[in-house]
Amino acid sequence: TVTALEREVASLESQLASERAASARALAGKEDAVRALNKQLADAQARLGEAREVVVQGLGASSRGDVMKVAVRALGSLLPGTHAYAAELTTRADIQGVRTSMAKLAAHAEQEGQDSAFAKALQGLEPAYLKG
Numbered sequence: 242t243v244t245a246l247e248r249e250v251a252s253l254e255s256q257l258a259s260e261r262a263a264s265a266r267a268l269a270g271k272e273d274a275v276r277a278l279n280k281q282l283a284d285a286q287a288r289l290g291e292a293r294e295v296v297v298q299g300l301g302a303s304s305r306g307d308v309m310k311v312a313v314r315a316l317g318s319l320l321p322g323t324h325a326y327a328a329e330l331t332t333r334a335d336i337q338g339v340r341t342s343m344a345k346l347a348a349h350a351e352q353e354g355q356d357s358a359f360a361k362a363l364q365g366l367e368p369a370y371l372k373g
Contacts, residue, residue, distance in 0.1 A: 291318045 295315045302308045313327050 288318060 295311055298314070299311045302311055
């Protein structure tokens with residue numbers, strides 16, 4: 242009977258070790274998922290903070306140029322590469338000696354045929370009270 246009890250104890254220890262290993266694997270997967278969710282939450286909070294700033298700037302815009310700056314910033318937070326594209330256009334306009342404004346940059350982008358959806362989006366974001 243001692244041998245049978247020893248076998249039973251060994252079997253239970255083996256089962257316990259298997260359950261511990263399975264629990265550790267499950268916990269490791271959950272920790273990875275929690276880290277990923279925390280990163281997503283931090284990214285979403287950063288985007289929300291930027292969106293709030295854009296809204297405040299938009300409400301304070303008093304000229305077409307101000308509106309275009311706000312529009313570029315808003316699009317920049319939504320479309321990857323927008324800030325780099327606007328910087329490239331600004332640099333090109335500066336080199337050519339053109340007075341830079343966001344409206345001129347948008348018109349230039351549309352004339353070039355590069356990313357014309359970007360230019361149309363900028364023009365579509367101008368509020369009606371500044372158009373007339």
